[in-house]
Amino acid sequence: MQQLAIRGIYQNGMVLLPQPIRYKSKTEVVLVFPLRPDTTLHFDRVVNEATELRFKHSIEAKLLADGDILFLGYPELGITGYGQDLRETTQNFQEVFIATFEHYTRQPDTVLTDKAQQLKAKLTDLVTQYVNLLETEL
């Protein structure tokens, strides 16, 4: 089982130690949780400050750690986010997802390779609703 430092955040799939080990990192105190190799996080939508994408079904992203970096990946669409803590990692994953969606779905098929067209089709199929949060606020 992999040991992973998460800054005070507990998520499903992590095993909370009865007495979390506290130690001083270079910058702050962190809590240490073991991370199961099969830890996943579920998303039925992804959001950033400007956009929300709602999915047809929940997707399962795999969480893993390498060195001091956390990765959250959805291999079906080749999307990976990373960060130095879980909050940054999940935020980055959602940003990358939205950027991928916006980029490929805005391209005409004629400028995309066959596999890029397949990626565009998968993204379009998964996302049922595109919400512009900036317009919604007005």
Add this chain to the structure above:
Amino acid sequence: MKTVGRQQIIKVLSQKGFVIIEKKRHLFLVFTDGAGRQSDIRTFLSRGSGYNEYSLPLLKVMKNELRLERLQQLEELLNCPLSEQDYRALLVTQGDLT
């Protein structure tokens, strides 16, 4: 390969068939085929100050995103011996690009 500077990655990949799409927090680099069509092979670079240097864990992810089997191939791509044409031929051989 220990770390590679973000600016070096951008400079080299932009010279090797990648188009750069600028986002608020990321740079999105998409590989193009010989006809200039955008492929599904792409990588994201964070603009954050904590990612001026890309460490080994991040380079491993980039290797996978760029469909390379070995870190040495990524090193060759970023340090120039692997040309755009060589990289494109490799992707075609692997079936990742038509």
